[in-house]
Amino acid sequence: MRYKHIFFDLDHTLWDFEANAIATLQELYVEHALEKLGIPSFDAFYASYSVINDKLWDRFRKGFINRQELRTKRFSMTFLDFKICNDKVCQDMGARFIEVLPTKTALFPYTTDILDYLRAKNYPIHIITNGFEETQKLKMEHSGIHHYFTHIITSETCGRLKPHREIFDYAVNLAAATHAESIMIGDTLDVDILGAQEAGIDQVYFAPDKVQEGVKPTYTIKCLQELKEIL
Structure with a gap:
């Protein structure tokens, strides 16, 4: 893979x-x-x-x-x-x-489906978020997805916000991964996609409503199920 x-x-x-x-x-x-x-x-x-x-x-x-x-x-x-x-x-x-x-517990369509799929394929799955540590963990616990993730990296813990390269480097190092074997999935071109790009990490731009122009991501999807065609 x-x-x-x-x-x-x-x-x-x-x-x-x-x-x-x-x-x-x-x-x-x-x-x-x-x-x-x-x-x-x-x-x-x-x-x-x-x-x-x-x-x-x-x-x-x-x-x-x-x-x-x-x-x-x-x-x-x-x-x-x-x-x-x-x-x-x-x-x-x-x-x-x-x-x-x-x-609150609303998730995007097929969230648990794709997380089950990735876990069944033995992918280690992680979170990189600009949200606050306690708040983000509570969101995941209440919505029932906390257990899918090996590492939850927040800007509060790292001390740097996306799109700064440092938070991506921190996440890759924490996961004992390499940049080349990692992929970032996010909805914001100038935060998730550009940040990962500048860190040397491939990206999936999740754009369920409208695709914004500017940064050219590695992949673009409108539905999380489309990740099955990539991973």
């Missing part, structure tokens, strides 16, 4: 972050009575939150803000979009989001 070690991203690749985040935020919208505070609907709230959260994650990956700033600012800045200032509710929502989100 050309590849001997499989590295997956977690969010948006196996664990359906968007579906789970929406379910969590819907709970928080009701729990904190945001309509009474002046946010007219959940859809309006989520539209604003999504844009702000994406921008803050980009700043976090680039080292401009820290974890705590990310967790609180995404709510306070969303509130400001609706001309609301309520630090107490924002702080409470930040804490509750981190508490509730990892308990």
Whole structure:
């Protein structure tokens, strides 16, 4: 076999972050009575939150803000979009989001099927994620996939975020693998694919909705079952 070690991203690749985040935020919208505070609907709230959260994650990956700033600012800045200032509710929502989100269990179609397939073929399977250590492990435990993975490498443990080469080197060394015999599967061109590419690792770009242009990956798939044609 050309590849001997499989590295997956977690969010948006196996664990359906968007579906789970929406379910969590819907709970928080009701729990904190945001309509009474002046946010007219959940859809309006989520539209604003999504844009702000994406921008803050980009700043976090680039080292401009820290974890705590990310967790609180995404709510306070969303509130400001609706001309609301309520630090107490924002702080409470930040804490509750981190508490509730990892308990959600939506996975992408065929996640367990492909993990069973890879395990049956005796591939060591690992995770490389920019998420926070405790949160990512809870997501995997609640969704029932934790046991598939030999190593779970988080940016928090490694001290470097994807796409920096150091986190890929760290993962390969921890797995006692080589770059040439490893393959990275992820959904983000400029994080998972470019990072692996620059580390000398082949990549599978998982693009279930729309293929973005730019970096040219080794492989592109729209469904996780397509991995059976590669591995």
